[in-house]
Amino acid sequence: MLIAQVTDIHLGFEPDSPDEFNRQRLDRVLAELAAMDPRPDLLLATGDLIDRGDRESYERLRDAFSNLPFPVHYALGNHDERETFSAVFPEAAFTDGFLQYIVDAGPLRIIVLDTLEEGRHGGAFCDVRARWLKARLDEAPDTRTLIVQHHPPVEVGIAWMNTDPAEPWVERLGQCLRGRTNVVGVVCGHIHRAITTAWEGTVVATCPSTAPQVALDLRPIDPDVPDQRNLIIADPPGYALHWFNGRELITHWDTAEDHQVLARYDANLQGMIQHMLAERPGAQAAE
Template identity: 35%
Template structure:
């Protein structure tokens, strides 16, 4: 099974005259063209949040127009830049249901669970007791199926700038305790910090990826790759072993 991950596209309205608007749209367009040309084609695409910049409906109109050519199905979870209501209205069945936009994708060999770490108006991540109960019940329902979680805020530090990224640090500790009790979780994939990283966490593996939006990326050789969009490919074996490649969209 092959999963393409995009993140932090920070798309602006088509009418925006901000200098970053057109390059961000172009970065996403080029990633989608590249995904569509892969052989084998990914089974699905996940977007780990900050889909748009301001949360306005006009941002989402541009985002959905850009996503339309994507050949594999796409599933999305919000970031702190997203607006829950406008996100849900624009993306409909490709995300969860309010108030928390969690959901499960069950019709692939590996189970996918999208988690919503957003508290509207908060930049930092949140994973309250109600969300913990939902996740515990969801994971308990399929203890033998390899599972990948995706969410916006990493529940761990990613140096040098993403430190203590949760409003209540007890949230992320409780989430780690929960994941430790569900060994079928083979990977947690995140966005938000705009930087690629990989680490052991809570008895599983966790990763973050560089933003698709070039102007806010971190940890990338700007002298060589300033105009090279990038995204990640996660190849998942039948037993849930995940091998990740960062794909550079050159040319």
């Protein structure tokens, strides 16, 4: 099974521009995903879908995703606005006022969580959301499950974007996941970078953004001293591919750009490929 992920699209950052930079970057990623072989089974769009919470940007977002050859499942980030999103996407599955729902994806059960607290940059996960998640996990304790949300529940080292591990929502989410052996991973956005770590017995992976990326700077930051550090950089638009092989979830990150090719599978390299594949147990058993 192949799951694509895009995040932190920020449509509407240039609200009056018909050729918006962020829309161009998104379109490049979506075109690449749609042309893939094998094609993704579904696409996760994990929050900060638009930049200012306005209806027009959500309508442009819907238009951008309208002709994809696979279904799209949305999560909300800190730049999103629930009421406006639901007006443009009336089919969205809200529970108790939060965009939280289940996707039955065959070999995987996907649980999409809502970590938005409107007006707050960082994440949130209240008792209502936690009770819903615990009930969903309890009802299928042996089913391989992927958790999807916008905010990562871990400290990433980029001081101005960090999640503080002492934030109550992190512990609340951790209590829901602690000790469960069927959760194959937690995939997030928000940081605008590809990052992975272990947390509560599973893997947390954040996806690079289709919008510009966050600069990698691990120095402490002083809110009273603007030090001219880089914050946002125009690296190529990124995406993730999560491949579930029936045992593990394997995450690949890539960018939508013209890659310089240094080798191709041609007759000159056929012998190398044959030798590599012949070493594998399946090939030996077939002999």
